[in-house]
Amino acid sequence: MEKAFDLQPIVDYVSKDWILGPVHGIEHWKRVERNGLLLATEKVNIKVVRLFAYLHDHKRINDGWDLEHGQRAAENLDNIRRTLLADLTDDEFGMLRRACMEHTTTQRTGIPTIDACFDADRLDLPRVGYRPDPIRMASELGALYAKHNVVANDCSICYDIVERIKNNM
Ligand SMILES: [Fe+2]
Ligand SMILES: [Fe+2]
Known part of the structure; x- marks a missing residue:
């Protein structure tokens, strides 16, 4: 069995020099x-x-x-490719890099992993007062979650709606 991926070194790495507030910080990243x-x-x-x-x-x-933060995040991944991200395959690294690079500029890629990244970020829009728009989501599941307001105004999750959506797919 593949060993569980330990995210803590990554969490420590990104938290270490963070000086901005919670809107794009650790609370957002966890959600x-x-x-x-x-x-x-x-x-x-x-x-x-x-x-x-x-x-x-x-x-x-x-x-x-700050429209270029995705590009900076993507390029910075090259600095940690052989250390914190050494366990990733080239395919995994490529998807992660593209997802970071394009998360502010691209609506949908057709690559399920990258589209899930985009939608995971977009579903946290209620924190800044916006409702995720089903039409602008990247994945079918993301669009359904947006349409049925799975994420409440306080960013909590309505798990009973999630269950209903998943059971109907
Ligand atoms: Fe972003
Ligand atoms: Fe984000």
Whole structure:
């Protein structure tokens, strides 16, 4: 059996120099991870989605219109490829890199793991007062979660709705 991937070194790494507030910080990253677990299907590489949760926003330089933070996050992955990310296959690393690179610029890739990353992030929009728009989600499951308001205004999850959606798929 594959050993469980230990995220703690990654969490420590991204938390160490974080100076911005909670909007794009650890609270957000934890919820993106949680959302990613809810979006997982058999086609989704959950290890990549969990890594994306903690690595996609940590190169932000402000909480506003920083359109290049995804590119900076992606390029920074090259610095930790042989250390913190040494366990990833090239395919996993490539998906993680592309998900970080494109999470602010691309709606959908058709690659289930990358699209789950995008939707995990978008499902946390209620924290800034927006409802996720089903039309703008990347995955079918993400669109259903958005349509049925799985994420409440306080970013908590309505698990009974999740169950109903999953049972009907
Ligand atoms: Fe972002
Ligand atoms: Fe984010």
